[in-house]
Amino acid sequence: MPTSNVNGLGINHQHHHNSTASNSILSLLNLILPVLLVLIDFKFKNEPTSVFQTHPITIKVGVANLLAFALAFEIEFTFHPCYLSTTCAALLRTTILFCGSLSVASLSSLLFSDAWRPLIYLMYALLSLINLHGLVREWCGRVHHGIMEKLQTVCTGIQQWYVRRSAPLLPL
Template identity: 85%
Template structure:
């Protein structure tokens, strides 16, 4: 078990999954390490500027805050409801949301440190990395839909077969 001390707060980075707790995510370790480092670098970049980072990059800051809030909400839902979550698709959606929002927050904060011409490249790299995770979610969702459809189709076929057997059974005289 490792513990990271960020702003005086001990954050437990225990990576084992217990049956009573939500699974831990590598994105938590990334956020715990990289966000404070990026924020210090942004502080140094803007300490001698006449404008603050909030004035210089208002849209990016709003994206960061919105994604961190969405990350916290999705993680809170996953952590709270994981043991009783009946749907693997719902759990996969929450994991994807957690990863997507956390990664977009890091990409947005990092983009502030680079020149304007580099920002699209940073977001492109982020988007390409996110596609792999989204591909996995789509495959899982398609598997879930396929399984559900096959169960329904099997039930319909069994019903038709039973109806046909009852209908075509020869009548025996009494």
């Protein structure tokens, strides 16, 4: 993980990128959620039943994911990512993205007809899989790098042992 030393303080560039990504997700949700809520209110304004009665599962999924998003974001904010393992920090970022996106997908699906809802969730699922694929590739790369380092250490140890063992004894 690249760091630079500014005024004696190590600055983690990866954390800066991650906090920037988290801030942009938060900014996007700050923009999208109020707009979605106003549009949902407008769409269901003249309906005899509320949106909560018409689409209880969709609303529950949207709200539950919004709460999970807020919890994951608060965990990231409270526990500075430089104190977390890279895998834990990456899972936390993925959770934030996943929950925020599913919340938006759920609420935005209420604005479209029943025929369009599966397509909205399909687009959400594909985008989530792309993000998950990137996370898995990053993790596999780290595991591969760790295995190769340990393998190189073992091979070097074997080579040094063999050289010491096979060295001819010189008379004193």
